[in-house]
Amino acid sequence: MPVPENLNIVPFISVENMMDLVIAVGTETFLLELAGYIEDDFRRWESFDKVPRVASHSRDGVIELMPTSDGRLYGFKYVNGHPKNTRSGRQTVTAFGVLSDVDSGYPLLLSEMTILTALRTAATSAVAARYLAPRNARTMALIGNGAQSEFQALAFKTLLGVDHLRLYDIDPAATDRCRRNLDRFGFRIEACRSAEQAVEGAEIITTVTADKQNATILTDNMVGAGVHINAVGGDCPGKTELHRDILLRSDIFVEFPPQTRIEGEIQQLAAGHPVTELWRVIAGELPGRRSETQVTLFDSVGFATEDFSALRYVRDKISGSRYFNQLDLLADPDEPRDLFGMLLRRQAALAAA
Amino acid sequence: MPVPENLNIVPFISVENMMDLVIAVGTETFLLELAGYIEDDFRRWESFDKVPRVASHSRDGVIELMPTSDGRLYGFKYVNGHPKNTRSGRQTVTAFGVLSDVDSGYPLLLSEMTILTALRTAATSAVAARYLAPRNARTMALIGNGAQSEFQALAFKTLLGVDHLRLYDIDPAATDRCRRNLDRFGFRIEACRSAEQAVEGAEIITTVTADKQNATILTDNMVGAGVHINAVGGDCPGKTELHRDILLRSDIFVEFPPQTRIEGEIQQLAAGHPVTELWRVIAGELPGRRSETQVTLFDSVGFATEDFSALRYVRDKISGSRYFNQLDLLADPDEPRDLFGMLLRRQAALAAA
Structure with missing residues (x-):
């Protein structure tokens, strides 16, 4: 099997790139398309691993991890909820998320999700309202x-x-x-x-x-x-x-x-x-x-599958676009079992430079 | 309260920067100092929120989230384990992690943890062996x-x-x-x-x-x-x-x-x-x-507190150094409740450019 290049790289959607993507697509079109992904995933609900989110509560707020998987893709979101944050100029809710390949466990996308969560929450509400x-x-x-x-x-x-x-x-x-x-x-x-x-x-x-x-x-x-x-x-x-x-x-x-x-x-x-x-x-x-x-x-x-749908949607949308950066997130030694050798070779390269 | 600048930014340690940090510190010194952090956190074990890791198993491997908190800091690691990965040139285990501020829920650090996990696992083994x-x-x-x-x-x-x-x-x-x-x-x-x-x-x-x-x-x-x-x-x-x-x-x-x-x-x-x-x-x-x-x-x-210790250690080590990048991960509108307005202002700026 040919070894793919740049196994160290994970595409990353920054806040600025998320804004530019939403603007390029158009907020209304984005909501409409995203709602389609959310609806599709609700329709195949039984194919998902589902667990209640893993919450860490503290005096002023909560930090949560929301994982799910459909057996091919795995996604999770990190999200906090701190109502007093606005007093220090911070967001009540911030979030980011990752979509991964189940077969290899390798992340396929890291994305801001503060903006994306607001969009997916609204899209989910509207999807529900179409039936209710x-x-x-x-x-x-x-x-x-x-x-x-x-x-x-x-x-x-x-x-x-x-x-x-x-x-x-x-x-x-x-x-x-x-x-x-x-x-x-x-x-x-x-x-x-x-x-x-x-x-x-x-x-x-x-x-x-x-x-x-x-x-x-x-x-x-x-x-x-x-x-x-x-x-x-x-x-x-x-x-x-x-x-x-x-x-x-x-x-x-x-x-x-x-x-x-x-x-x-x-x-x-x-x-x-x-x-x-x-x-x-x-x-x-x-x-x-x-x-x-x-x-x-x-x-x-708000449930993990909705974030999964949102990550799936933005991954499809950024394909071939300029709305992401390449993040050097995963160690990729020349030989997979030689993690320590990668460190040694880096040291030799730095010494030679 | 003065509003801190650059609330959108989260320091990020890439694989390359992690290697350069380890090389600059020296692998042995790094292991020794890291072992100190791990030992300190084991000593105050009862101050941590502890849950078994949240695992998503599939045919060829597992993807896990490992969260913990000491009430001031919150950390989690994403880690996969896929023994067959080496066949496609990939790592059996890759990982990344985040350290956050409990009071605001804001991430303080995003770091590669493939290399860092190997280091913390070894340091933990050696700490245990000193007693056993x-x-x-x-x-x-x-x-x-x-x-x-x-x-x-x-x-x-x-x-x-x-x-x-x-x-x-x-x-x-x-x-x-x-x-x-x-x-x-x-x-x-x-x-x-x-x-x-x-x-x-x-x-x-x-x-x-x-x-x-x-x-x-x-x-x-x-x-x-x-x-x-x-x-x-x-x-x-x-x-x-x-x-x-x-x-x-x-x-x-x-x-x-x-x-x-x-x-x-x-x-x-x-x-x-x-x-x-x-x-x-x-x-x-x-x-x-x-x-x-x-x-x-x-x-x-391998337990979440060890990753927490490792993230805490590298956060202290990179302070004032060049071994990290600034990641635009968190939406930071001029006015915290005006997330949508941030999008509108970006759109106006793009249109004017």
């Missing part, structure tokens, strides 16, 4: 106007045709910024002074707040019949956004139940409370929305 | 002369004064290469034609073979009284090197019992078979070697 939201929904309340809000808005516009947004954030400056950022994308946008006001007339309610605590962003009286709730912000133990009564009258759809029962809104419910796995709906095994009056809830926490 | 090997041992059988063998030899020379090596590998070319690579380091080296021959007169037996199967590198009759066995190669389910009878008459020392019972030589024994945690010996809680006739066995599988 009221038909022809065009109005969405967007509660929490932080780093992920515009991505959610654009995904719902691109995949569902949502073009009317009702924004609310406890920080009016965040709402102003979100509105400004979305200015050119053809939405009708209303800034609201309360969550109560934001949900008025909304067929879809997206909650994407960041506090690490049990908050009550939505109370039961705020959720009318027929609404779809896209609950994105509650995603770790002790961090929820919805009042328990809403959960009790909703049909709840989740990604991976063992993880969602720990991290999602349903941590407020009994361990046996019935939920529907989203993949079964996407695969056509179970119905999504069944009636005009049903309240549907996508209790999104 | 016969006093003044100078002769070591080294069975398996692949990628890790020279590192083991040098660590035992540097930390214990072992200067007589008896080499054996099923592939004589591997033995030749190992011997040649160690030529300048002041060992007396004998190439042996069998494992039986190699162990003759050896006070320490190091097994570091790579097959993913239950092999019997050592049988019971080969192990005399008073010997210390440093069993490095058996490190995943179904991969062992020693005959069970050896285990039954050895005092067995392990890193993290829940992991070693799955991956180590002791997977051959009952779940309740007594073992001693190495950290308790290093911390002075329990004795190491107690007699001249005792057979001691370090059932090494």
